[in-house]
Amino acid sequence: MISINQTIIEGFRLKGISDVPELQVLIFLLVLLIYLICLGGNLTILLLVCCDRHLHTPMYFFLANLSIIDISSSTTTLHRMFVITTTHNHMVSTSACMTQLYIFSTSTSNEFYILTAMSYDRYVAICRPLHYHTIMSRRLCGLLASACWGCCFIEVVPTILFISRFTCYISKDIDHYFCDVLPIRDITCSDTSLVDLYILVFGNVNAIILLFLTITPYIFIISCILRISSSTGRRKAFYTCSSHIMVVVLFYSSIILQYLVTGSWSNMTFNKIFSLFNTAVVPMLNPLIYSLKNKDVKSALQRKLCGIFLFCKLYLCFKNFGPS
Template identity: 80%
Template sequence: MSSMNQTLIEGFRLKGVSDVPELQVLIFLLVLLIYLISLVGNLTILLLVCFDVHLHTPMYFFLSNLSLIDISSSTTALHKIFVIFATQNHMVSSSARMAQLYIFSALAYNEFSILAAMSYDRYVAICRPLRYHSIMSRRLCGLLASVSWGFGCIEITPAVVFISRFTCYISKEIDHYFCDALPIRDITCSDTLLMDLYILIDGSVKILILFFLTITPYIFIITSILKISSSAGRRKAFYTCSSHITVVAIYYSSIILQYMVTVSGRNTGSNKFFSLFNTAIVPMLNPLIYSLKNKDVKLSIQRKLNLHKIKY
């Protein structure tokens, strides 16, 4: 029992992405490059939405929230990779472990919720265009964003409480590069039944509900688009929501693939690969998709670049 208590006091050791020495530099450089691209892209979106009055609309308000979530989640999940490479310190305290688990998991739910709110915004824009500004008021946008952020913070609390009550561990090495729920579960010898049931039933049900809330508006959107007589009008309507559809498809497909790999036997290497995809590549892709496929964002970047040239 004393050794178990000592484990709790000293904290845990994160194994990292790979324990092959020859791959350490390559992995570090690759993850660092992806992270920097993600950080620059999402910060660009945030700054454009903040300082360009042309982007002070509900759609870009939610997009700025999505960028903030992506910056926060990728930083929370990936920062230990950089610390391990720079200092060779794999250790993480028990309090830091729980903080990272809570923040990252809450942000994941926040992203599900924001994507649902963005779907509703696109539904109103295409199916109720004459009432768009009256429906998508600042008050409603603020309420939807607040509910989205609050939902993640509340939803993940029970699972974190279950994990915080684990009292014994067969090992103090977490076979991952950040403190995720399942790798922590794998090394405990405490009863995990309540946590497993909560994740399986409550988590799955609520994610399905959020998926339903995200997809349902697009059923009405597609129905409305098909009623447009002109092909140019249909293309414009599809173009309006194409960026968001792409982001939703990438995010949900990556989560589903990771869940399938996890359920099918939890191969550690595959699990880490999909975790890296979700925590590094997806946050990098989101601003790129909105920058490349969104005319307003491209025009905003051009305006800011031209303004910079004029000043000099």
């Protein structure tokens, strides 16, 4: 029998990241700055990989996929917080909430797969350099990327179907700044056993398997690096994969903090903080890590900037000498 405080609703009210009015403007400006850096950095990486032929390699192909994921994840989660702060409209329809949850979940899931594919690419580059271009062909890279995108889109569907079947809620207030699985599960009075079982068995186990598949190539990479006789060769080999290692550590640590650690805490403030780190800070840092530590990216950026400067200079010259 359904109690009187249970209700069937057609929309939710997102509380936002903070209930303190004095902090909302400061948080808005800080997150907006982070988002603009994230968007600018990832778009720069994406455009450079598409336009510069020197970056038409498997490593940068997967890096471009990672940039698309970061843009998608940060935009779909942070835009609602911007709307809440600027318009004070906290309401979101059920369909919009499920759409946001689906896009965010697929982006997070896809990052697991793409990072695994990138670790395999680094393994081939360091352990089998003579066969690198033969093994990491365009066809294989396309198949790996297609498999990553296909798996993430299919993997998230059962979770969305289970949550969309919730028929009643004890409240319409979601204590978060975007629609996520745990905050929605906490306010429903429907049976959540299928969602919990799917997340436990498939979500967590799949994440552990992908973490194992991401780490295993680096065991062989470290073994291969240690066998290199010259210190210069060892530094060069480690430099080749150091950026990817930093991104993997950053991503997995943020996921662990957001779901495995804070998932059991009653104080949702910590969950929001770690969610913000995962959806804003990590996507901002990824392009910075690759651009600051990667000579190819910096060289490509310099070439494009020089080309733009030369084009502007020639345009001004023709404009000055043109008919008055």
